[in-house]
Amino acid sequence: MPLITVQLFEGCSAEQKREYAKALTDASVRVLGIDPGAVDVIFSDVKRSDWATGGVLWSDKPKG
Amino acid sequence: MPLITVQLFEGCSAEQKREYAKALTDASVRVLGIDPGAVDVIFSDVKRSDWATGGVLWSDKPKG
Protein backbone atom coordinates (compact mmCIF):
# COMPACT_ATOMS: atom_id res chain seq x y z
CA MET A 1 0.00 0.00 0.00
CA PRO A 2 -0.25 2.19 -1.92
CA LEU A 3 -0.47 0.49 -5.29
CA ILE A 4 0.07 2.87 -8.19
CA THR A 5 -0.98 1.78 -11.66
CA VAL A 6 0.16 3.91 -14.58
CA GLN A 7 -1.45 3.52 -17.99
CA LEU A 8 0.63 5.31 -20.59
CA PHE A 9 1.32 5.26 -24.31
CA GLU A 10 3.94 2.72 -25.30
CA GLY A 11 7.25 4.22 -26.27
CA CYS A 12 8.67 5.13 -22.87
CA SER A 13 12.29 4.06 -22.56
CA ALA A 14 13.46 1.74 -19.81
CA GLU A 15 15.40 4.65 -18.37
CA GLN A 16 12.28 6.83 -18.22
CA LYS A 17 10.31 4.12 -16.44
CA ARG A 18 13.14 3.63 -13.98
CA GLU A 19 13.17 7.34 -13.20
CA TYR A 20 9.36 7.58 -13.22
CA ALA A 21 8.92 4.69 -10.75
CA LYS A 22 11.43 6.37 -8.47
CA ALA A 23 9.71 9.75 -8.71
CA LEU A 24 6.23 8.36 -8.03
CA THR A 25 7.56 6.40 -5.06
CA ASP A 26 9.38 9.44 -3.67
CA ALA A 27 6.19 11.51 -3.97
CA SER A 28 4.26 8.80 -2.09
CA VAL A 29 6.82 8.63 0.69
CA ARG A 30 6.88 12.41 1.07
CA VAL A 31 3.11 12.92 1.15
CA LEU A 32 2.00 9.81 3.04
CA GLY A 33 4.97 9.52 5.38
CA ILE A 34 5.39 5.82 4.60
CA ASP A 35 8.31 3.52 3.94
CA PRO A 36 9.41 3.31 0.25
CA GLY A 37 9.16 -0.48 0.43
CA ALA A 38 5.40 -0.14 0.87
CA VAL A 39 4.98 1.41 -2.58
CA ASP A 40 4.27 -0.68 -5.67
CA VAL A 41 4.20 0.87 -9.14
CA ILE A 42 2.90 -1.05 -12.16
CA PHE A 43 3.25 0.36 -15.67
CA SER A 44 0.81 -0.69 -18.34
CA ASP A 45 1.71 0.31 -21.87
CA VAL A 46 -1.22 1.20 -24.10
CA LYS A 47 -0.95 1.39 -27.89
CA ARG A 48 -2.21 4.54 -29.55
CA SER A 49 -4.53 2.27 -31.49
CA ASP A 50 -6.06 1.13 -28.18
CA TRP A 51 -6.82 4.53 -26.64
CA ALA A 52 -9.50 6.91 -27.87
CA THR A 53 -10.40 10.39 -26.67
CA GLY A 54 -13.48 12.06 -28.04
CA GLY A 55 -14.31 8.88 -29.93
CA VAL A 56 -11.15 8.97 -32.03
CA LEU A 57 -8.22 6.58 -31.58
CA TRP A 58 -4.94 8.38 -30.95
CA SER A 59 -3.42 6.42 -33.84
CA ASP A 60 -5.90 8.21 -36.10
CA LYS A 61 -5.22 11.69 -34.78
CA PRO A 62 -2.77 13.95 -36.58
CA LYS A 63 0.36 14.35 -34.48
CA GLY A 64 0.54 17.86 -33.02
CA MET B 1 -14.59 11.57 -17.24
CA PRO B 2 -15.93 9.06 -17.91
CA LEU B 3 -13.12 6.59 -18.45
CA ILE B 4 -14.24 3.42 -20.19
CA THR B 5 -11.97 0.38 -20.08
CA VAL B 6 -12.83 -2.52 -22.34
CA GLN B 7 -11.27 -5.92 -21.80
CA LEU B 8 -11.89 -8.12 -24.81
CA PHE B 9 -10.44 -11.15 -26.56
CA GLU B 10 -7.63 -10.28 -28.92
CA GLY B 11 -8.53 -10.54 -32.57
CA CYS B 12 -10.58 -7.39 -33.03
CA SER B 13 -9.57 -5.54 -36.19
CA ALA B 14 -8.38 -1.94 -36.10
CA GLU B 15 -11.54 -1.00 -37.96
CA GLN B 16 -13.74 -2.65 -35.32
CA LYS B 17 -11.96 -0.84 -32.50
CA ARG B 18 -12.30 2.44 -34.35
CA GLU B 19 -16.03 1.89 -34.73
CA TYR B 20 -16.39 0.53 -31.20
CA ALA B 21 -14.63 3.52 -29.58
CA LYS B 22 -16.94 5.82 -31.53
CA ALA B 23 -20.06 3.88 -30.52
CA LEU B 24 -19.14 3.78 -26.82
CA THR B 25 -18.37 7.50 -26.89
CA ASP B 26 -21.64 8.32 -28.66
CA ALA B 27 -23.56 6.28 -26.07
CA SER B 28 -21.82 8.20 -23.27
CA VAL B 29 -22.60 11.56 -24.81
CA ARG B 30 -26.24 10.65 -25.35
CA VAL B 31 -26.88 9.29 -21.86
CA LEU B 32 -24.74 11.62 -19.77
CA GLY B 33 -25.23 14.78 -21.81
CA ILE B 34 -21.49 15.47 -21.87
CA ASP B 35 -18.99 16.63 -24.44
CA PRO B 36 -17.39 13.82 -26.54
CA GLY B 37 -13.95 15.19 -25.67
CA ALA B 38 -14.58 14.19 -22.04
CA VAL B 39 -14.76 10.49 -22.91
CA ASP B 40 -11.70 8.25 -22.84
CA VAL B 41 -11.87 4.65 -24.06
CA ILE B 42 -9.02 2.20 -23.42
CA PHE B 43 -9.02 -1.25 -25.03
CA SER B 44 -7.15 -4.04 -23.35
CA ASP B 45 -6.73 -7.21 -25.42
CA VAL B 46 -6.84 -10.44 -23.46
CA LYS B 47 -5.62 -13.74 -24.87
CA ARG B 48 -7.98 -16.69 -24.68
CA SER B 49 -5.24 -18.42 -22.72
CA ASP B 50 -5.47 -15.63 -20.11
CA TRP B 51 -9.23 -15.67 -19.45
CA ALA B 52 -11.09 -18.46 -17.69
CA THR B 53 -14.79 -18.86 -17.04
CA GLY B 54 -15.97 -21.67 -14.80
CA GLY B 55 -12.35 -22.55 -14.08
CA VAL B 56 -11.53 -23.37 -17.71
CA LEU B 57 -9.36 -21.19 -19.95
CA TRP B 58 -11.14 -20.13 -23.13
CA SER B 59 -8.20 -21.50 -25.12
CA ASP B 60 -9.11 -24.92 -23.74
CA LYS B 61 -12.82 -24.72 -24.53
CA PRO B 62 -14.15 -26.29 -27.69
CA LYS B 63 -15.20 -23.55 -30.10
CA GLY B 64 -18.99 -23.44 -30.32
Added chain:
Amino acid sequence: MPLITVQLFEGCSAEQKREYAKALTDASVRVLGIDPGAVDVIFSDVKRSDWATGGVLWSDKPKG
Protein backbone atom coordinates in the same frame (compact mmCIF):
# COMPACT_ATOMS: atom_id res chain seq x y z
CA MET C 1 -16.36 -11.00 -22.79
CA PRO C 2 -16.18 -8.15 -23.27
CA LEU C 3 -15.95 -6.64 -19.81
CA ILE C 4 -16.61 -2.90 -19.78
CA THR C 5 -15.59 -0.89 -16.73
CA VAL C 6 -16.84 2.67 -16.50
CA GLN C 7 -15.29 5.10 -14.04
CA LEU C 8 -17.47 8.17 -13.73
CA PHE C 9 -18.20 10.97 -11.29
CA GLU C 10 -20.76 10.02 -8.69
CA GLY C 11 -24.13 11.64 -9.15
CA CYS C 12 -25.52 9.56 -12.01
CA SER C 13 -29.11 8.52 -11.33
CA ALA C 14 -30.16 4.88 -11.28
CA GLU C 15 -32.17 5.55 -14.42
CA GLN C 16 -29.12 6.96 -16.23
CA LYS C 17 -27.04 3.91 -15.32
CA ARG C 18 -29.82 1.61 -16.48
CA GLU C 19 -29.95 3.38 -19.83
CA TYR C 20 -26.15 3.67 -20.05
CA ALA C 21 -25.58 -0.05 -19.42
CA LYS C 22 -28.11 -0.84 -22.12
CA ALA C 23 -26.50 1.58 -24.60
CA LEU C 24 -22.96 0.28 -24.01
CA THR C 25 -24.18 -3.30 -24.39
CA ASP C 26 -26.08 -2.49 -27.58
CA ALA C 27 -22.96 -0.83 -29.02
CA SER C 28 -20.89 -3.92 -28.17
CA VAL C 29 -23.41 -6.27 -29.79
CA ARG C 30 -23.59 -4.15 -32.92
CA VAL C 31 -19.84 -3.76 -33.42
CA LEU C 32 -18.61 -7.17 -32.27
CA GLY C 33 -21.53 -9.26 -33.48
CA ILE C 34 -21.84 -11.02 -30.14
CA ASP C 35 -24.68 -12.08 -27.90
CA PRO C 36 -25.82 -9.41 -25.37
CA GLY C 37 -25.46 -11.97 -22.57
CA ALA C 38 -21.71 -11.97 -23.17
CA VAL C 39 -21.37 -8.32 -22.17
CA ASP C 40 -20.66 -7.24 -18.59
CA VAL C 41 -20.69 -3.59 -17.57
CA ILE C 42 -19.38 -2.44 -14.19
CA PHE C 43 -19.83 1.15 -13.02
CA SER C 44 -17.40 2.59 -10.54
CA ASP C 45 -18.40 5.93 -9.02
CA VAL C 46 -15.53 8.30 -8.34
CA LYS C 47 -15.86 11.34 -6.06
CA ARG C 48 -14.74 14.67 -7.46
CA SER C 49 -12.36 14.80 -4.49
CA ASP C 50 -10.74 11.56 -5.76
CA TRP C 51 -10.07 12.57 -9.38
CA ALA C 52 -7.49 15.12 -10.46
CA THR C 53 -6.69 16.44 -13.91
CA GLY C 54 -3.69 18.66 -14.39
CA GLY C 55 -2.77 18.13 -10.74
CA VAL C 56 -5.98 19.71 -9.41
CA LEU C 57 -8.82 17.73 -7.81
CA TRP C 58 -12.14 18.28 -9.55
CA SER C 59 -13.64 19.20 -6.17
CA ASP C 60 -11.26 22.17 -6.14
CA LYS C 61 -12.03 23.36 -9.66
CA PRO C 62 -14.57 26.12 -10.18
CA LYS C 63 -17.68 24.67 -11.83
CA GLY C 64 -17.86 25.79 -15.41
Added chain:
Amino acid sequence: MPLITVQLFEGCSAEQKREYAKALTDASVRVLGIDPGAVDVIFSDVKRSDWATGGVLWSDKPKG
Protein backbone atom coordinates in the same frame (compact mmCIF):
# COMPACT_ATOMS: atom_id res chain seq x y z
CA MET D 1 -2.39 10.08 -20.89
CA PRO D 2 -0.98 9.05 -18.56
CA LEU D 3 -3.72 7.79 -16.29
CA ILE D 4 -2.52 7.15 -12.75
CA THR D 5 -4.69 5.05 -10.46
CA VAL D 6 -3.76 4.96 -6.78
CA GLN D 7 -5.20 2.33 -4.50
CA LEU D 8 -4.55 3.25 -0.90
CA PHE D 9 -5.92 2.61 2.57
CA GLU D 10 -8.81 4.89 3.45
CA GLY D 11 -7.96 7.57 5.98
CA CYS D 12 -6.02 10.01 3.81
CA SER D 13 -7.14 13.58 4.41
CA ALA D 14 -8.46 15.77 1.61
CA GLU D 15 -5.35 17.91 2.03
CA GLN D 16 -3.05 14.89 1.60
CA LYS D 17 -4.85 13.82 -1.59
CA ARG D 18 -4.64 17.36 -2.94
CA GLU D 19 -0.89 17.42 -2.32
CA TYR D 20 -0.44 13.84 -3.53
CA ALA D 21 -2.27 14.46 -6.83
CA LYS D 22 -0.08 17.49 -7.40
CA ALA D 23 3.12 15.58 -6.59
CA LEU D 24 2.27 12.64 -8.87
CA THR D 25 1.39 15.03 -11.68
CA ASP D 26 4.58 17.03 -11.23
CA ALA D 27 6.61 13.81 -11.34
CA SER D 28 4.87 12.81 -14.58
CA VAL D 29 5.50 16.16 -16.19
CA ARG D 30 9.15 16.11 -15.19
CA VAL D 31 9.90 12.58 -16.39
CA LEU D 32 7.71 12.39 -19.49
CA GLY D 33 8.03 16.00 -20.62
CA ILE D 34 4.30 16.36 -21.07
CA ASP D 35 1.72 18.99 -20.28
CA PRO D 36 0.19 18.77 -16.74
CA GLY D 37 -3.28 18.85 -18.31
CA ALA D 38 -2.57 15.46 -19.87
CA VAL D 39 -2.28 13.77 -16.47
CA ASP D 40 -5.26 12.17 -14.73
CA VAL D 41 -4.99 10.82 -11.19
CA ILE D 42 -7.74 8.68 -9.67
CA PHE D 43 -7.66 7.72 -5.99
CA SER D 44 -9.42 4.58 -4.88
CA ASP D 45 -9.76 4.14 -1.12
CA VAL D 46 -9.51 0.57 0.10
CA LYS D 47 -10.64 -0.51 3.58
CA ARG D 48 -8.18 -2.47 5.68
CA SER D 49 -10.84 -5.16 5.79
CA ASP D 50 -10.66 -5.39 1.98
CA TRP D 51 -6.90 -5.78 1.54
CA ALA D 52 -4.93 -8.86 2.52
CA THR D 53 -1.20 -9.51 2.35
CA GLY D 54 0.10 -12.99 3.05
CA GLY D 55 -3.48 -14.22 3.33
CA VAL D 56 -4.33 -11.98 6.29
CA LEU D 57 -6.60 -8.92 6.09
CA TRP D 58 -4.89 -5.75 7.29
CA SER D 59 -7.83 -5.19 9.65
CA ASP D 60 -6.79 -8.41 11.39
CA LYS D 61 -3.10 -7.55 11.67
CA PRO D 62 -1.76 -6.05 14.88
CA LYS D 63 -0.82 -2.42 14.29
CA GLY D 64 2.93 -2.03 14.30
Added chain:
Amino acid sequence: MPLITVQLFEGCSAEQKREYAKALTDASVRVLGIDPGAVDVIFSDVKRSDWATGGVLWSDKPKG
Protein backbone atom coordinates in the same frame (compact mmCIF):
# COMPACT_ATOMS: atom_id res chain seq x y z
CA MET E 1 3.38 -10.26 -6.92
CA PRO E 2 0.92 -11.59 -7.65
CA LEU E 3 -1.74 -8.98 -7.06
CA ILE E 4 -5.24 -10.43 -7.03
CA THR E 5 -8.19 -8.07 -7.38
CA VAL E 6 -11.64 -9.49 -6.72
CA GLN E 7 -14.73 -7.62 -7.82
CA LEU E 8 -17.80 -9.11 -6.18
CA PHE E 9 -21.31 -8.15 -5.20
CA GLU E 10 -21.49 -6.40 -1.87
CA GLY E 11 -22.95 -8.46 0.91
CA CYS E 12 -20.03 -10.75 1.71
CA SER E 13 -19.45 -11.01 5.45
CA ALA E 14 -16.12 -10.09 7.03
CA GLU E 15 -15.67 -13.75 7.89
CA GLN E 16 -16.19 -14.80 4.25
CA LYS E 17 -13.62 -12.29 3.03
CA ARG E 18 -11.16 -13.46 5.67
CA GLU E 19 -11.58 -17.05 4.52
CA TYR E 20 -11.61 -16.07 0.83
CA ALA E 21 -8.37 -14.07 1.07
CA LYS E 22 -6.74 -17.04 2.77
CA ALA E 23 -8.02 -19.49 0.13
CA LEU E 24 -6.87 -17.34 -2.81
CA THR E 25 -3.47 -16.89 -1.22
CA ASP E 26 -3.11 -20.61 -0.51
CA ALA E 27 -4.01 -21.37 -4.14
CA SER E 28 -1.35 -18.92 -5.33
CA VAL E 29 1.32 -20.39 -3.07
CA ARG E 30 0.49 -23.92 -4.17
CA VAL E 31 0.47 -23.23 -7.92
CA LEU E 32 3.25 -20.65 -8.19
CA GLY E 33 5.51 -21.99 -5.48
CA ILE E 34 5.93 -18.57 -3.92
CA ASP E 35 5.96 -17.20 -0.39
CA PRO E 36 2.50 -16.25 1.00
CA GLY E 37 3.87 -12.81 1.90
CA ALA E 38 4.24 -12.07 -1.80
CA VAL E 39 0.48 -12.30 -2.39
CA ASP E 40 -1.80 -9.28 -2.17
CA VAL E 41 -5.58 -9.62 -2.42
CA ILE E 42 -7.83 -6.59 -2.82
CA PHE E 43 -11.61 -6.92 -2.62
CA SER E 44 -13.78 -4.40 -4.40
CA ASP E 45 -17.47 -4.51 -3.54
CA VAL E 46 -19.81 -3.75 -6.41
CA LYS E 47 -23.49 -2.88 -5.89
CA ARG E 48 -26.02 -4.85 -7.90
CA SER E 49 -27.15 -1.50 -9.27
CA ASP E 50 -23.61 -0.99 -10.66
CA TRP E 51 -23.18 -4.27 -12.53
CA ALA E 52 -25.06 -5.23 -15.68
CA THR E 53 -24.97 -8.44 -17.67
CA GLY E 54 -26.75 -8.59 -21.00
CA GLY E 55 -27.56 -4.90 -20.68
CA VAL E 56 -29.63 -5.33 -17.51
CA LEU E 57 -28.52 -4.21 -14.06
CA TRP E 58 -28.51 -7.05 -11.53
CA SER E 59 -30.67 -4.88 -9.25
CA ASP E 60 -33.34 -5.06 -11.97
CA LYS E 61 -33.16 -8.80 -12.49
CA PRO E 62 -35.64 -11.06 -10.70
CA LYS E 63 -33.82 -13.06 -8.04
CA GLY E 64 -33.57 -16.69 -9.08
Added chain:
Amino acid sequence: MPLITVQLFEGCSAEQKREYAKALTDASVRVLGIDPGAVDVIFSDVKRSDWATGGVLWSDKPKG
Protein backbone atom coordinates in the same frame (compact mmCIF):
# COMPACT_ATOMS: atom_id res chain seq x y z
CA MET F 1 -19.53 -12.39 -10.47
CA PRO F 2 -17.01 -12.58 -9.01
CA LEU F 3 -14.41 -11.28 -11.42
CA ILE F 4 -10.87 -12.12 -10.39
CA THR F 5 -8.00 -10.23 -12.00
CA VAL F 6 -4.50 -11.55 -11.40
CA GLN F 7 -1.49 -9.40 -12.18
CA LEU F 8 1.64 -11.52 -12.14
CA PHE F 9 5.15 -11.54 -13.55
CA GLU F 10 5.33 -12.98 -17.04
CA GLY F 11 6.89 -16.40 -17.25
CA CYS F 12 4.06 -18.57 -15.94
CA SER F 13 3.54 -21.62 -18.14
CA ALA F 14 0.21 -22.36 -19.80
CA GLU F 15 -0.11 -25.36 -17.52
CA GLN F 16 0.38 -23.22 -14.40
CA LYS F 17 -2.29 -20.75 -15.53
CA ARG F 18 -4.66 -23.62 -16.28
CA GLU F 19 -4.15 -25.01 -12.78
CA TYR F 20 -4.21 -21.54 -11.17
CA ALA F 21 -7.50 -20.55 -12.82
CA LYS F 22 -9.01 -23.81 -11.60
CA ALA F 23 -7.70 -23.32 -8.05
CA LEU F 24 -8.95 -19.71 -7.79
CA THR F 25 -12.34 -20.76 -9.13
CA ASP F 26 -12.57 -23.69 -6.71
CA ALA F 27 -11.72 -21.38 -3.81
CA SER F 28 -14.46 -18.97 -4.91
CA VAL F 29 -17.04 -21.73 -5.18
CA ARG F 30 -16.14 -23.12 -1.77
CA VAL F 31 -16.18 -19.80 0.10
CA LEU F 32 -19.05 -18.02 -1.66
CA GLY F 33 -21.24 -21.05 -2.33
CA ILE F 34 -21.73 -20.08 -5.96
CA ASP F 35 -21.76 -21.90 -9.28
CA PRO F 36 -18.31 -22.25 -10.95
CA GLY F 37 -19.77 -20.80 -14.15
CA ALA F 38 -20.20 -17.48 -12.33
CA VAL F 39 -16.46 -17.06 -11.83
CA ASP F 40 -14.26 -15.22 -14.33
CA VAL F 41 -10.49 -15.13 -13.96
CA ILE F 42 -8.34 -12.80 -16.06
CA PHE F 43 -4.53 -13.06 -16.00
CA SER F 44 -2.48 -10.01 -16.82
CA ASP F 45 1.22 -10.62 -17.35
CA VAL F 46 3.49 -7.86 -16.13
CA LYS F 47 7.13 -7.57 -17.19
CA ARG F 48 9.71 -7.19 -14.44
CA SER F 49 10.69 -3.98 -16.16
CA ASP F 50 7.12 -2.69 -15.60
CA TRP F 51 6.78 -3.36 -11.87
CA ALA F 52 8.64 -1.48 -9.16
CA THR F 53 8.64 -2.02 -5.41
CA GLY F 54 10.35 0.50 -3.20
CA GLY F 55 11.04 2.64 -6.26
CA VAL F 56 13.19 0.01 -7.97
CA LEU F 57 12.08 -1.97 -11.02
CA TRP F 58 12.21 -5.73 -10.47
CA SER F 59 14.33 -6.03 -13.62
CA ASP F 60 16.97 -3.97 -11.80
CA LYS F 61 16.90 -5.99 -8.58
CA PRO F 62 19.46 -8.71 -8.05
CA LYS F 63 17.73 -12.11 -8.20
CA GLY F 64 17.55 -13.61 -4.71
